[in-house]
Amino acid sequence: MDEQTRMLAGLGALGGLSQADVGDPDSVRKQQSLGQPQQDIGDILQQIMAITDESLDEAQARCWPEEAPAQWTPQREGELGGSTAGCALPLNFQHRKHALNCHRMKPALFSVLCEIKEKTVLSIRGVQEEDPPDPQIMRLDNMLLAEGVSGPEKGGGSAAAAAAAAAAGGSPNDGSIEHSDYRAKLTQIRQIYHSELEKYEQACSEFTNHVMNLLREQSRTRPISPKEIERMVAIIHRKFSSIQMQLKQSTCEAVMILRSRFLDARRKRRNFNKQATEVLNEYFYSHLSNPYPSEEAKEELAKKCGITVSQVSNWFGNKRIRYKKNIGKFQEEANLYAVKTAVDAANVSAQASQANSPATPNSG
DNA sequence: CGTGATGATTTAGA
DNA sequence: TCTAAATCATCACG
Helix, strand or coil: HHHHHHHHHHHHHHHHHHHHHHHHHHHHHHHCCCCCCCCCCHHHHHHHHHHHHHHHHHHHHHHCCCHHHHHHHHHHHHHHEEEHHHHEHHHHHHHHHHHHHHHCHHHHHHHHHHHHHHHHHHHHHHHHCCCCCCHHHHHHHHHHHHHHCCCCHHHHHHHHHHHHHHHHHHCCCCCCHHHHHHHHHHHHHHHHHHHHHHHHHHHHHHHHHHHHHHHHHCCCCCCCHHHHHHHHHHHHHHHHHHHHHHHHHHHHHHHHHHHHHHHHHHHCCCCCCCCHHHHHHHHHHHCCCCCCHHHHHHHHHHHHHCCCCCHHHHHHHHHHHHHHCCCCHHHHHHHHHHHHHHHHHHHHHHHHHHHHHCCCHHHH
């Protein structure tokens, strides 16, 4: 809007007309030695400028309703008449616009205005453009990508989420039970994020289309270069991308909160079930001379107990040190499991012998 | 609520 | 990277 004013001022200067000159038909008539029949150029210019002002008001009232009320006086609201391109315009405005479009001098003037404008807009354009990508939004993007919120859809996303979850747990905890909860929550966040993003994008393109239609419609009356439209679109996109940044920011926040909760939850301890403890103890006491299960043995135990390999490692680490510290205290337990394993072995061998000699079933 | 048990984490060493 | 040892944090029980 500020630029509009500047441009119009520049326009007057370039044409050798000050704002005052334009407002004074006589001075224009003096310059136009040919002497126009009915209306002079000053009038037309005035009208074009008046339309420019009005259409801007209209555009604002239409496009930024929350900012508009200050510009809408009650009288003008009453004036609302026909509509063009979905835009309600005052009737007298329509009349003037039509009259202007029919004026035979209009095309020539219009092209001159367009030319002047093209030059001024170009010079303005050169100064501030090509803004570098916002480092903050880049950081947010990277973060969301790393967390598996943005980036590839569904399949890749959940894989990234799993990776993020694994990363959150450091080296241990390749487990899946608690992670599924984390993943579910992350998926929820991702869905919200994507739906919101889509909403914003839709709104943005809708609004852009609307503005472009508006400007295109207006460009028939007042000089609007394609570049200017482009610029307008860029401005709109910048506005919307700042909204997007807010969305990204809050999504990041949500992920961080989820993550910290997850880390806290990870520290929360839950005793293994009785069966798991039994399996582990059985292995421990039956390998008391060397209670160091191999990687395969750990995996097997983990599977049997429904825990992770690192949990098995933790358990054996704790068990070894605690057993060593107070063997006496564990003696009872040791005996118990020794008997248990002995009985089991007996059972197994009995069954084996039974299976091996079915002809003599009464041997047990 | 105090206390021991227990799973997880941290630290240091090989 | 694995382990011992110390330590933390929570559970479970009286």
